[in-house]
Amino acid sequence: MNYLDLFSGAGGLSEGFTNAGFNGIAHIEIDENACKTLKTRNVYHYLNEIGNIDLYNKYLLKQINAEELYSSVPKYITENILQYEINESNLESIYDDISECMSINNASEIDLIIGGPPCQAYSIIGRARDSNGMKNDIRNYLYILYIEFLKKYKPKVFIFENVVGLFSAHEGKLYQDLAIRIQESGYTFEAKILDSFDFGVMQKRKRVIIIGWRNDYSFNYPIIEKVEFKENIFDLFSDLPSLKPGEQKNGAVYIKNANSYLINSGIRNLEDTILTWHNSRSHISRDLEIYQTAQEYWYKNKIRLKYDMLPPHLQSQNNLKSFLDRYKVVAGDLQYSHTMVAHISRDGHYYIHPDINQIRSISVRESARIQSFPDNYYFEGSRTSAFKQIGNAVPPLMAKILAKKIYENMK
Template identity: 55%
Template sequence: MYCIDLFAGAGGLSEGFQRAGFKFFAHVEMDEAACLTLKTRQAYYFLKRNKKLELYREYLSGCISREQFYAQIPNRIFKRVINKEINELTLPSIFGEIDKIRKDREVDIIIGGPPCQAYSVIGRSRDPKGMKYDKRNYLYKDYIKFLNKYSPKLFVFENVLGLLSAQKGKIFTNMKKEFKQSGYNIDYKILNAKDFGVLEDRKRIILIGWREEVNFKYPEFHAVENNYTIRDLFSDLPFIKSGEYSTEYKERSNECLQNMHIRDKEWNVLAQHISRPNNDRDLEIYRLYIDTWNKEERKLKYNELPENLITHNNTESFLDRFNIVPYDNICHTVVAHIGKDGHYYIHPDIRQNRSISVREAARIQSFPDDFYFESSRTAAFKQIGNAVPPLMAEKIAKNIKINLRRY
């Protein structure tokens, strides 16, 4: 089955669908760094199909530059990644690029979710007008134009829970109505990544629409029994401190990493295990938070810090400015703000005393170790925080495929 990936980001959703056997005509994304990541991932799949992954290992190991690496990949592989903002002005050219690739082949599925900032409860609280006039509220209308153009059998639309309450529910009501007017039955559920085996508590709306003539119903998803923890997820990663990085695993892969498709027995290239540098004040705060957690099993509040470490005037609210990723549990939701600072994602090992590395954040989101995030450390963190966990996406994709065949 052939797909189009809209608002693709770094490709977490499409990664899951590709693992489930779906093929892609195009990935459309406006962010340049994310598009480079998408290109690198398409290069990975091309090399894997042609049994030339050694070239990919050379690139991740830093032996060759991106320019040298891309030069050895056919340009047709990169044409699937369309680096354009989706809007009324760009739609004709985006349609044209997709049509050159797909030729006369049918589009079976469209996947993707518009940027969530306009729907986010936190985003609305920070905007004086509650994001009411933010154009991102209406990007779903452009999504519908793709449905009208290509008439896929089915589409998958992912977004944050705030979509349900945006403009007192008006946005979501109108969205459902317009999907229906385009000839699609729809259903949605609030799904949590942890129920799909991801070591992260991450709730999202997954809306599925299918053409009225397609005999389909929303799949039933049963929660995965999972006893793995962050300790299992990080166990093979080497010791690094704030601002440091490492390129060698300290031990072999384990059952957790293999079952979650993060690192198989043969993979030996550790990339992007790099942590951001922190100033002395932040490192002292980290130590206090970890120490309190280890001794009292509770999270320290911001107003409990020593006076010399408090820099915010407001000590009555927003008291959870710092948070720990617990060793013996799963992680709280990884969000794009991790690109700005790591205060909400403190590593649980007090000896390392830092926020989590790019690779650790990627693992929490269930990205495999052979998935490389392009551009910069900050860009990588942002891409990871915005992504759909691939393990969750894969299980959704497999269930959709089964249901399409069944009905």
């Protein structure tokens, strides 16, 4: 079954659907680095399928460059990544490129459309930080363009993912309009708030998942059984080498074999030997002292540090009334992290490493693991870009379980 991926990001959602047996016809994404990440991941899947993963590993070890990697596979593997800003002026160009991708794949129809417009305009935190509550943000209305793709391709089923704030944006009027437009396009739908933790992801991450189906198509919103596991965040990081602030350890540097959670979640497989993006930020001495204080509050008293609890010499901000939880430990003794967001690309204060012997913010790879990305998933671009791609993504493990249920229902 063929799917079309809109607002793809780094590919967390499409990774799940590809692993569940769907065929990705085209991925539309505006960000250049995210597009390159998607290309690299497509190449990985192709090389893995034909049994030539050694070539991909050479790329991870920087023994070959991206051009050499991409030129080693058929062009259609990388040419279905379409870098576009989705707007009214270029819809026809996007449609033309999708037609070419369908032709290459001998696809006569699109069975499924997945994706979710950028969520910052709907985010409760984003609205709180913007003086106009993001009412003038054009991203508020990208759902209208999503629906244009439903009208164009008439898929049997669609998945629309977004933040919980979607329900309350503009006093709920945007969601009401979205619902009306979906129904007028010939679709029935259900919207539910799902938590990635219930899918076996070590993260509390609630998202609105709208699943719609064509009125002439028999379908039901899938029932999701909660995934149980016993491991915690310490177990999630247990095979990774320790880092000092500003240090990186990449290459074949796992310090122990993968535990059952890492294997069962797909984060590691038995063939994985190469670790990438295990890079830590540098930190000034004041932040390191704050990080240590936050760790002590948690492990000694199970108290989350608030900014106004810091001694005066550690306070550099005058605002002592709002956003007081700006420093937060990813607690190692819990089964889940707090929600990973794109703000981690700006600083690591909200994601302090759990180990008292590693006073630093988490590495790119550790943040990817919290999001359930496989260790062999390579993020293109700078460290800042990698963090942003990860923070914006749908956890692949959540996507895979959801996709499997949808696949079963569609069959």
